[in-house]
Amino acid sequence: MGKKIIGLSFPENNNTLGLEPSILNVLPPGDNVEYSRTNKRFNDAEVEKYLCSVYIAGVDEFKHWAMQQDTRKIIVGGYHPTMFPEAFLNFADKIVIGPCDDLEATLSQKNILFERSHYDGEKVGNAKYVSGRILRTIPHDGNVRIHGEIKSITENPSGEAEIIKDRILPGVLSFKNTPRYDLYDLRNNQQVIPDKKVDDLATSVNSSFGCPYRCDFCCTPVMFGPSIIAKPLDAFSREINVLKDRLDAADNVNSKNKFMFFRDENFPLLKDYRKRLEIANETGAKLYLFASADRITADVADAFSDNNVYMVCLGLEDPTKDYPKNKKLKDAVDRLKKNDIYTYLSFIVDPTKLVGVSNSKVEKGKEFYKLLYERFEELKPEMVCGNFLMPFPGTPLWDDYYWMVSEKDFNHYDSKTPFLIKNELVAAKMRYFMFEVQWRYYNSDMYNNEVRRFDVSDTLHLRFLELKSQFDNMLGLLHLRP
Numbered sequence: 073m074g075k076k077i078i079g080l081s082f083p084e085n086n087n088t089l090g091l092e093p094s095i096l097n098v099l100p101p102g103d104n105v106e107y108s109r110t111n112k113r114f115n116d117a118e119v120e121k122y123l124c125s126v127y128i129a130g131v132d133e134f135k136h137w138a139m140q141q142d143t144r145k146i147i148v149g150g151y152h153p154t155m156f157p158e159a160f161l162n163f164a165d166k167i168v169i170g171p172c173d174d175l176e177a178t179l180s181q182k183n184i185l186f187e188r189s190h191y192d193g194e195k196v197g198n199a200k201y202v203s204g205r206i207l208r209t210i211p212h213d214g215n216v217r218i219h220g221e222i223k224s225i226t227e228n229p230s231g232e233a234e235i236i237k238d239r240i241l242p243g244v245l246s247f248k249n250t251p252r253y254d255l256y257d258l259r260n261n262q263q264v265i266p267d268k269k270v271d272d273l274a275t276s277v278n279s280s281f282g283c284p285y286r287c288d289f290c291c292t293p294v295m296f297g298p299s300i301i302a303k304p305l306d307a308f309s310r311e312i313n314v315l316k317d318r319l320d321a322a323d324n325v326n327s328k329n330k331f332m333f334f335r336d337e338n339f340p341l342l343k344d345y346r347k348r349l350e351i352a353n354e355t356g357a358k359l360y361l362f363a364s365a366d367r368i369t370a371d372v373a374d375a376f377s378d379n380n381v382y383m384v385c386l387g388l389e390d391p392t393k394d395y396p397k398n399k400k401l402k403d404a405v406d407r408l409k410k411n412d413i414y415t416y417l418s419f420i421v422d423p424t425k426l427v428g429v430s431n432s433k434v435e436k437g438k439e440f441y442k443l444l445y446e447r448f449e450e451l452k453p454e455m456v457c458g459n460f461l462m463p464f465p466g467t468p469l470w471d472d473y474y475w476m477v478s479e480k481d482f483n484h485y486d487s488k489t490p491f492l493i494k495n496e497l498v499a500a501k502m503r504y505f506m507f508e509v510q511w512r513y514y515n516s517d518m519y520n521n522e523v524r525r526f527d528v529s530d531t532l533h534l535r536f537l538e539l540k541s542q543f544d545n546m547l548g549l550l551h552l553r554p
């Protein structure tokens with residue numbers, strides 16, 4: 073056995089909430105490969121490479137860790153290295169830009185092309201590296217943005233591949249290898265969802281990457297370009313077989329149900345989505361997935377119902393805005409309800425819009441939550457989930473917010489921290505009010521009589537009891553005004 077290849081995720085993945093880390097997709101075959109849930113210090117002499125996936129909230133943690141290791145052995149990728157590769161040059165030997173699952177092919181690139189390649193040979197990428205800065209096209213208006221500034225695209229005059237600094241490589245998706253699920257114990261996974269008991273098993277799968285929609289807050293088009301990249305069916309099927317085996321092996325007397333989450337951004341966009349559901353249904357797991365409301369046709373709802381889809385996550389997003397994808401949100405929810413499929417509505421709170429008093433002399437926060445609650449009453453989702461706005465560098469929204477975000481805010485990109493608000497008392501109240509609207513909804517007569525019972529000791533109910541006890545300690549703050 074050769075020296076070790078170690079996969080790591082930043083921030084560290086050692087808590088119990090979450091699903092399989094994405095670095096498993098990149099880890100190569102071999103007995104010398106391992107995944108570490110803790111980002112401890114390793115003995116460099118025993119290690120050939122460290123493969124690190126870094127999310128925006130893990131940048132500081134990664135830099136701190138990397139400074140203790142032999143940085144010539146570190147290869148780093150993920151959203152933040154894609155956006156700011158130059159920030160990693162002192163901490164890693166190679167920086168991978170964009171999505172990647174084939175490290176061997178990525179590292180063997182002799183010429184680095186302007187465009188990333190993927191499994192069927194079409195060019196979908198949009199990353200260029202010019203004069204030490206990464207340029208990325210943002211599809212909503214065709215302009216190029218460099219960390220929020222708009223520049224025009226400079227075409228390579230020769231039209232040929234350009235050799236870029238060898239330490240920065242566009243990633244390659246080939247779907248040749250099955251993700252290394254064997255290196256990870258899926259009993260570490262935990263999800264806060266309706267009907268899942270603590271001991272029930274949960275796993276996840278990616279059938280495609282990217283989304284052609286252009287929601288202004290979303291970093292998916294920045295990472296993947298404007299196209300959707302589907303795994304070939306045989307690769308997907310292989311992966312499902314591995315997951316099925318792992319679910320069966322982890323099964324025990326305490327687990328009654330199995331759950332599987334499709335990580336795809338918008339699953340019904342795939343032409344063969346029905347086939348993929350049929351394959352996934354062979355695991356016996358209850359399936360849940362993301363979709364945009366405009367894709368929930370009667371056929372789609374039927375296919376979901378036929379294949380054990382128990383919940384669909386639809387983005388309500390910011391309830392004060394109109395999104396083209398949500399024009400028929402009510403129809404989509406009704407269709408799912410008709411098929412006994414739960415709806416999970418996520419919503420976004422822009423905390424900067426909740427401070428101050430509106431023209432009608434009502435506090436803006438009150439107006440916002442009144443409107444949001446009315447949407448809950450109208451749509452009656454089985455699950456709701458609030459996220460504070462996190463403006464991502466490179467998205468159209470970034471231009472409006474970049475001046476409010478400093479580097480230390482990156483540590484708080486967890487969607488539960490209103491870091492755009494600098495006053496700590498106001499920020500604490502913002503967190504409370506987001507919790508309160510959900511708690512009130514779940515405990516309402518309407519939810520319990522017309523939607524489903526809340527107090528069933530599933531992970532959703534238990535998590536909200538935990539939050540309730542945390543927020544009870546904050547009640548004294550509510551009447552304070554800075």
Ligand code: SF4
Binds near residue numbers: 283287293337
């Ligand atoms: S539909 Fe979803 S994944 Fe696609 S751009 Fe909008 S928020 Fe992002």
